[in-house]
Amino acid sequence: MKLKPSIIFYMFAVIGSLLLAAALYLYQDKQAFFKKAEVVQGTVTELLRSRSDKSIMYRPVVEFETKSGKKAEFTSSVASNPASYNVGEKVEVLYDPVNPAKADINGFSALYLGPLILGIIGTVFILISFISILFRHLKQKKTKYLLDNGKRIVTKFENIQLNSDIKVNNRNPFQICSRWLNPNTNELHIFKSEDIWFDPTEFIKTEEIKVIIDPNDPKKYLMDTSFLPNLSR
Known part of the structure; x- marks a missing residue:
């Protein structure tokens, strides 16, 4: 079944709104984590390789010691090519003192890249929807004017x-x-x-x-x- 263009445009608006809501939720979640997180030094122990769109991506594995002396390890949520870090490199780590397994590298990409990407994609969807609906409205207005006058x-x-x-x-x-x-x-x-x-x-x-x-x-x-x-x- 083919959808009418007007329905597709409204679907774009809904999808865009959901993506913006997800971006806001993720941003607030990151902010809440940031406020309660402890800051310590960690060491990159490994670079995990994964394939994405015919490209090899690298995700750092970081080991750190909590302020209570407990050893912990996590894999960064952000992958990149080329690798953003080298094995053995020291990095600043943010971790949840209640759950040290919930941790990430203290940097823009790790903390805000996800909300930023969702926000940009959501904004693009909404702009496409708004411009398309506005164009159709102006076209209908022009048609009505010509039919009447x-x-x-x-x-x-x-x-x-x-x-x-x-x-x-x-x-x-x-x-x-x-x-x-x-x-x-x-x-x-x-x-x-x-x-x-x-x-x-x-x-x-x-x-x-x-x-x-x-x-x-x-x-x-x-x-x-x-x-x-x-x-x-």
């Missing part, structure tokens, strides 16, 4: 072309093109239809294509393609 003219069919600016699933939509000579200004205007996701050639039975223009600005227009069949979903 526009001037209907008859233009001459020119051709059918592919819109190379848009590609979905490796396909370009079709556009019907027509031309009209403004008798008042002697200017030639070329009009293009909205994107059509099937070849409309066989449905064009006449050289006349109706277009609704803004009388004050013919560059604002709406081509009447009501003669085309509705594409089944």
Whole structure:
């Protein structure tokens, strides 16, 4: 089942909001950990290798001694390539005094990279949703204005072309093109239809294509393609 674009845009907004909420929760969790954590020196004892997107990532294993003298070890939550640390390197460690196994390297990446990434991705999702919904709203507003106040003219069919600016699933939509000579200004205007996701050639039975223009600005227009069949979903 295919989803309508409007539903997809709202889904983007929901996903973006959830990601931002997760980023906020993770940030607050890190802040709570930071406030109660003890600070000690640790030593990188090993670099664990893992493969990610055809690249080798390195995650440091750190050993440290709590202030009560207990030995503890943890694997950093952040992996990188190249490795951010060397075996034997001294690092500052934050650990939970109640649960020393809950520890991490005292650095921006370990403490804030997760919330930052979630926050950026969430913001991008919301911006895409907002811009798309705003664009659709303005387009609907323009269409309503032209239907209520526009001037209907008859233009001459020119051709059918592919819109190379848009590609979905490796396909370009079709556009019907027509031309009209403004008798008042002697200017030639070329009009293009909205994107059509099937070849409309066989449905064009006449050289006349109706277009609704803004009388004050013919560059604002709406081509009447009501003669085309509705594409089944």
